[in-house]
Amino acid sequence: MKKPLNPILILITAVLLPGMGQVLNRQPLRGLIFVFFIVLLGAFTLKTAAPEVSFVGKMSGGLFVWAMAIFDAYKTARIRAAVWEHGPK
Numbered sequence: 001m002k003k004p005l006n007p008i009l010i011l012i013t014a015v016l017l018p019g020m021g022q023v024l025n026r027q028p029l030r031g032l033i034f035v036f037f038i039v040l041l042g043a044f045t046l047k048t049a050a051p052e053v054s055f056v057g058k059m060s061g062g063l064f065v066w067a068m069a070i071f072d073a074y075k076t077a078r079i080r081a082a083v084w085e086h087g088p089k
Contacts (some may be wrong), residue, residue, distance in 0.1 A: 021073025
């Protein structure tokens with residue numbers, strides 16, 4: 001079994017590039033799905049938000065999915081690191 005990447009590296013990458021945390025965790029399809037929903041929900045809330053809402057408010061759907069992608073990538077990286085650390089040698 002190949003040693004997994006450091007979970008902190010995965011976390012930093014996931015914060016900077018949406019979906020890339022999943023790619024580094026060897027789950028590229030999952031990363032692509034997250035990116036798709038980030039764009040989809042970001043566009044939806046952009047179009048449906050009232051004109052006086054801030055930019056962050058208008059992009060809140062996409063930002064929420066991005067936050068979930070960050071959490072998912074880090075959690076998966078932590079689990080893989082723990083399994084590798086405590087697994088059979």
